[in-house]
Amino acid sequence: QVRLEESGGGVVQPGMSLRLSCAGSGFTSSSYAMHWVRQAPGKGLESVALISWDGSYEYYAASVKGRFAISRDNTANTVSLEMNSLRPEDTAVYYCAKDSGGSGSGALHFWGQGTLVTVSS
Amino acid sequence: QSVLTQAPSVSGTPGQRVIISCSGSNSNIGTNTVNWYQQFPGTAPKVLIHANNYRPSGVPDRFSGSKSGTSASLAISGLQSEDEADYYCATWDDSLRGPVFGGGTKVTVL
Numbered sequence: 001q002v003r004l005e006e007s008g009g010g011v012v013q014p015g016m017s018l019r020l021s022c023a024g025s026g027f028t029s030s031s032y033a034m035h036w037v038r039q040a041p042g043k044g045l046e047s048v049a050l051i052s053w054d055g056s057y058e059y060y061a062a063s064v065k066g067r068f069a070i071s072r073d074n075t076a077n078t079v080s081l082e083m084n085s086l087r088p089e090d091t092a093v094y095y096c097a098k099d100s101g102g103s104g105s106g107a108l109h110f111w112g113q114g115t116l117v118t119v120s121s
Numbered sequence: 122q123s124v125l126t127q128a129p130s131v132s133g134t135p136g137q138r139v140i141i142s143c144s145g146s147n148s149n150i151g152t153n154t155v156n157w158y159q160q161f162p163g164t165a166p167k168v169l170i171h172a173n174n175y176r177p178s179g180v181p182d183r184f185s186g187s188k189s190g191t192s193a194s195l196a197i198s199g200l201q202s203e204d205e206a207d208y209y210c211a212t213w214d215d216s217l218r219g220p221v222f223g224g225g226t227k228v229t230v231l
Binding site for chain 1: 123153156158160165166167168171172177207209211213217218219220221222223224225
């Protein structure tokens with residue numbers, strides 16, 4: 001069955017960097033777009049970034065554009081999120097999610113368990 | 122401020138029918154399909170409805186979705202205590218060229 005497992009979360013100081021990874025199994029990674037969605041404590045869901053099946057299209061929320069970078073390795077079935085210049089408002093649980101299609105406009109049928117990122121001095 | 126607008130909360134008694142609304146614009150709901158997610162505290166969201174009105178296998182048929190113009194709705198018929206959760210609408214936005222979520226609606230079973 002499809003499984004997604006995030007790793008790399010933790011506590012960092014403002015201005016520092018962190019790299020999240022998402023390992024997928026049970027599906028052919030190269031066929032699907034992948035998303036990072038975050039949820040700040042007590043808040044709703046926010047789409048942070050997405051990458052198309054072949055890496056040709058990337059989307060970033062305005063709040064993270066220029067600071068975060070999404071990438072994928074289809075041979076290793078992994079998606080990563082490089083987060084730079086972190087701010088306290090980036091504190092959230094970060095979920096990796098698999099799109100139902102390759103472009104990124106489909107439903108997110110599978111999610112990881114999430115990894116907590118805390119930005120605090 | 123979310124691109125898609127949802128009421129923060131709705132409530133109902135067991136057996137009642139409740140409707141959660143999601144309002145958008147021509148660049149998102151008006152031209153793309155809508156998905157709905159259910160989330161319990163401390164857990165990852167789960168897709169409840171996709172492509173406006175399709176239920177994945179395993180989702181009870183008391184959940185149904187619809188879309189009209191720039192708005193979408195999720196109906197829960199025969200509300201049960203286990204339906205108490207947060208519900209989010211989501212779609213693609215052609216102007217942003219990315220996915221957008223509603224702010225979420227908390228359903229309380231009285």
